[in-house]
Amino acid sequence: MPRIDSSVNQILVTVEVVASRNGKTKACNTCKRWSRLSHSNGNAKKIIFTGLDNSGKSSIILALKKSIAKISQLKPTVGVERETFTFLDYTIHAHDLGGQKKYLIKYLKQPDKFFEETDVCIYVIDIQDIGRFNETLSYFKDLLDKYAEMELQPLLYIFLHKAEKVLLESDSAGEKTIEMLSDQLAEINNERYYMEFKVTTVYDIWSISSSFASIMQKIYPPSELIEKAMKELADNLNAEVAVLFDENVLMLANFLRDEQYNDLVQYTAPYFFTFKNFETKIKGDIKTDKMRLELDQFEFLFIENKDHAPRLYLLLIGKSGTLPGLDKVGEIAQQLPELFLQLGVNLS
Ligand SMILES: Nc1nc2c(ncn2[C@@H]2O[C@H](COP(=O)(O)OP(=O)(O)OP(=O)(O)O)[C@@H](O)[C@H]2O)c(=O)[nH]1
Ligand SMILES: [Mg+2]
Incomplete structure (x- = not known):
């Protein structure tokens, strides 16, 4: 893996803030995707x-x-x-x-x-x-x-x-x-x-x-199930990393294809949360529930699940050009609480 400079100042290359869609996400084929990936x-x-x-x-x-x-x-x-x-x-x-x-x-x-x-x-x-x-x-x-x-x-x-x-x-x-x-x-x-x-x-x-x-x-054991759920999500989205956070930036579940990605997560997650906290101060109607960041050969997606209380945040890291569009990722993120609920995992 190439060396990554994790200084927050150097990370800000491009931030794409995508306007949120109103209303709930329509049902998607997530369940089918979960099972199709199974082996x-x-x-x-x-x-x-x-x-x-x-x-x-x-x-x-x-x-x-x-x-x-x-x-x-x-x-x-x-x-x-x-x-x-x-x-x-x-x-x-x-x-x-x-x-x-x-x-x-x-x-x-x-x-x-x-x-x-x-x-x-x-x-x-x-x-x-x-x-x-x-x-x-x-x-x-x-x-x-x-x-x-x-x-x-x-x-x-x-x-x-x-x-x-x-x-x-x-x-x-x-x-x-x-x-x-x-x-x-x-x-x-x-x-x-x-x-x-x-x-x-x-x-x-x-x-x-x-x-x-x-x-x-x-x-x-539930921990194993969570790990597998996150791995399937990452595989499904071609991601190197998939991490689920709560609003206190507490890591609820994660999958890292390589331990070396740890630093990337550690430094970028707070950055996204900081940006979120500025949402109310930004003039105009800019929503920060879906963010994309590009850095060198990596891209980062940060998605908020607003329908779940407490709110959940999904961070995905992939090689440039490999992650799917924000809309698709958003739909999958909406399904996560249901999946975890079915597994009996208490996220609150
Ligand atoms: N009222 C009610 N009927 C049910 C329920 N589940 C199944 N049935 C009915 O019970 C009947 C038998 O269901 P099956 O699933 O074929 O029963 P089975 O245990 O597989 O029977 P065998 O294959 O002969 O061993 C069918 O007419 C079903 O519609 C239920 O939850 N409530
Ligand atoms: Mg039968």
Whole structure:
């Protein structure tokens, strides 16, 4: 890397201040970009979806794939269907185990074939199907016994599903059902496995996506997730550096392709914040929510996310001519709080 003179006085070569657009940024393809960039990194996880037939396993997977419209056309799953998801740059192998009786018998007879190397087991129960509670509790017990025999320690997530009445209306009977089921499941588990309960419905997609995000947090430590999110952002924008700050110039997350860029960040970030503080004093209607700076063979973009409280600031550094236009970068910056929220990372 060439030597960089980090004196603030010499940095000011060109500052391009771009007028802000009013209103919120329209939805962009960020999510698609995140997933398109994903690739297997040898850190793939196996997630099993199991439970009785008709409990909603395949519907949950479609909800995660944002293919809600297809739920009405779902047919009972024949045997095991394998799906591959990407989450940031992790690969998730989801195994949707058809729940008809004949299949359950088969899985339990050949557990090695179906349950080996399970990292997470999502056990789905239709909480509206009271007549089949004993049946589902019995399969759950058999399943846990098989995991014990195989000496596996999957993380168990119980999706108490079809809970729209509980989540979207107030349904005290449904709440009692959930409590009763949770007690019985906990008793069967008898603290053998890590187990969490999630209340879900396809009528509230957030209930499913946030449950899945919390599973991801459990599998991958949040700091690692943040790092990966910033790396994906940098890769996506051809940036050498991507740093997220709060308004006190506190670094919330960063990705540096090379440690040597540290100095550049350290010296340029305060410069942008200083300029921001002058905004109110500048005559005329000059906005400083998007700034571009060129310095030698580098360019810098500084973007403010005004919709998030507290405000977030994204600093990108790239080789000259490689960073995208400010509008594109602005759209992506708008998506950051949502992404971090989904990861359960508290930025406030
Ligand atoms: N009320 C309600 N119905 C749901 C919900 N999720 C799924 N369903 C319905 O439940 C039925 C069964 O859903 P599937 O996803 O096919 O169930 P499955 O567990 O995959 O069933 P098998 O493949 O046979 O094991 C379908 O008619 C879905 O529309 C939900 O949250 N609430
Ligand atoms: Mg199915």
